[in-house]
Amino acid sequence: MQGYAKINRAALGKILFFTVVLFVTFLPVSSFIFFIKNDAFNGYFPPKFFMSESLHAGYIPLWNPYINFGFPQYGDMSGGFWSPVTWLIALTVGYTPYTFTIEALSYILIGGIGMHQLCGYFKLSQVARIMAGLAFMCSGFNVGHLQHFNWLSGAAFLPWCFYSYLLLFKSASAKNILLNIFLFYMLVASAHPGISIGAAYFFLAVFMFMFVKKRAACLPQKIRQSLFPQFILLTGFVLLSAGMIMGYMDILPHFVRGEKLTADDISGNGTGLRSWMSVLLPFATVKNDGFFLTDLSLRNSYFGLTGILFFLLALTRRSTGWQQYLRVCGAIFFLLSLGGMFTSFAHRFLPMIGFVRLTGEFRIFALICFIPVAAMELDKFLREAMVWSGRIKYIYWILEAALAAAITYGLICSIDKHDSFLYRLETISAAGGLSSKLKALVDGISFYDTLWIQGFIQLFLIWSLKYSLREKRMGLLKKIIVADLVIACLLNIPFTGAGKASVSDLQQVLGKSPHGIPIPSLEAISAHDSLPPAEKFLLGNWSMYNKQIGVKNWVPYPILLNNMHAYFMAAEKDSATTYLHRGFIFLENEQRGDTVSISHFSPNEIQLDVVASAPGKMILQQNYYPHWFYNNGSGKRSVDPAGMNFMSVPINKGRQHIVISFEPTNIKTAMIFSAVLFLLLIAALLYVYFKSPSLSSRQPPPGPSPAPHKAG
Secondary structure, eight states: OHHHHHHHHHHHHHHHHHHHHHHHHTHHHHTSSSOBOTHIIIIIHHHHHHHHHHHHTTOOOSEEOSSTTOEEGGGOTTTTTTOHHHHHHHHTTOOOHHHHHHHHHHHHHHHHHHHHHHHHHTTOOHHHHHHHHHHHHTOHHHHHTTTOHHHHHHHHHHHHHHHHHHHHHHOOOHHHHHHHHHHHHHHHHHSOHHHHHHHHHHHHHHHHHHHHHOOOSSHHHHHHHHHHHHHHHHHHHHHHTHHHHHHHHHHGGGBTTOSOOOHHHHTTOSOOGGGGGGGTOGGGGGSOHHHHOSOGGGSOOOOOHHHHHHHHHHHHSOOOHHHHHHHHHHHHHHHHHHOHHHHHHHHHHSTTGGGOSOGGGGHHHHHHHHHHHHHHHHHHHHHTTTOOOTHHHHHHHHHHHHHHHHHHHHHHHHHHTTOSGGGGHHHHHTSSSHHHHHHHHHHHOOHHHHHHHHHHHHHHHHHHHHHHHHTTBHHHHHHHHHHHHHHHHHHHHHHHTBOSSOHHHHHHHHTTSOSSOOOOOOSOGGGOOOOOHHHHHHHSOGGGTSOOOOOSSOOOOSOOBHHHHHHHHHHHHOGGGSOTTSOSEEETTOOTTOEEEEEEEETTEEEEEEEESSOEEEEEOSOOOTTEEEESSSOEEEOEEETTTEEEEEEOSEEEEEEEEEOOHHHHHHHHHHHHHHHHHHHHHHHHHHHSOOHHHHSOOOOOOOOOOBOO
């Protein structure tokens, strides 16, 4: 018991250490002084907020009626509908700008601790494990995609899945099988579809490598021992994912992005070769769009000076089997992330790759390979008495020379072209408050500034790194690793992640949203309220929050149904095709004395009291989609289409009560099945973990410690 308690205390200590580093590294966001800008609150927050409001009002959020005339929420591959974390937060504290920010940062933390745990499987020293964990947590991928919520959540579970998958090959116990089912479900349910597709290829490669490595008495036994756990894992995952699979299959035939992409669609969506200069100069990628020719979020792949130093060293020395495999696997994903001919080949010949719109996200798999390679090399260096000579000195000199060249070029161009924030100090100081001054400073920094600023910082850090390694000062080495990653993140976050306003500013605007799921008005859609221009950029289109149905114009959102797309395309050419002058429900041939009133409203059901002087049709301005029914007292029937986009219901003469409902019965059944199975899985995991010692206590002890070092 004492050993078990000691292990738990050590684990809590590591979690606390990573949490503190995370808080400092992402201080502009973790302090709530600045909100996560752009896509975070414009695209990823609205569906989570809707789910929270719907569940707290007592309704299952199957249909979202507020965004672009409605769509099935369960088919949203970007909103985290099938993630248990989303449901846990939505059902408890609810989604606010604060809880949303904490969730995003928590994913970054989970990923860092997962990489630390993964390197523990390889029996690396604590210094190497800490370097790897911090490098992954503070990587350029997380900093660059801070606003892309499901890229962060996908990256969070990848190292954990890798770790648990390796455990499964080590021992196909019930504990390891259950753990793998849980983690792989969390990955797919939380991640961007591109990461899920990349993960399928990544873990297929891991399986092939482990199969070749596995020792067995004969080939049939080897096949049986390898394939049976995989079959159980795959079966359990598919059963657990029944709701998610059926939900996505349900929407794909009606979804604009449900078809394979063309070469034009993926052009410029990779992390080009020029962007990989970020492994040494991450700050340089925040400027000069014309040079990098890709989106700012796709450029950063930094994983620390210690990481790049020992990764390059690993390329020049005799490597272990795992290093060789990870180098090859990482190189393949590196090539896929570049775009160009490699990506075009993969899109044409590899299944599912053709559906990945932003191939730059494949660099997360390169990083999950390259970082352990560097950690293994650092571990070997520590165990080999840390001799600062030979190859590591040459690599250090190359990096030092590259930094000196960047500094020289940046300074010369800044002075020669008068293109530097130093020439704009008067304008910057004349800006309004502190936030305005910071914004002016961010805007005033040039590409040449980033080269010499980052170059000087990196040069100082690499000198310190050399000193700590040569003098065998491990305490100082850890501090340098932390300082390196903290500085790199803080330099980049103002450009890639932090918006100008604070989280409290967002909360104040969100407070204008009506509570719960109120009965919407039947006023003309064109009369719906909107936000002042100063507030519009914070939360995106107000139609996603005002709890009124119908939009005046298309709201940029990942989910775009085919008929919805056709409607908005037609509306751009001829506004007469829209019903913006009518409410979201109206009688097509309304006459004097005709009335429509809503007696009950939920996202999935509308109850109406209608008085009509003649038979006709009632138009419902929600996207026509399967599973919508109406009942006017004579039985349930499917709704009829109206125009190219909306739904209609036949109306009889006189007073009548009509119920219009969204009833995806098969989806709901599969959802309940998945939910019950998930709860049983959690119960089983808790049972097997509390029944026996933790996984960490059963792992073989780490290898011999490196030679004693001087205190830091």
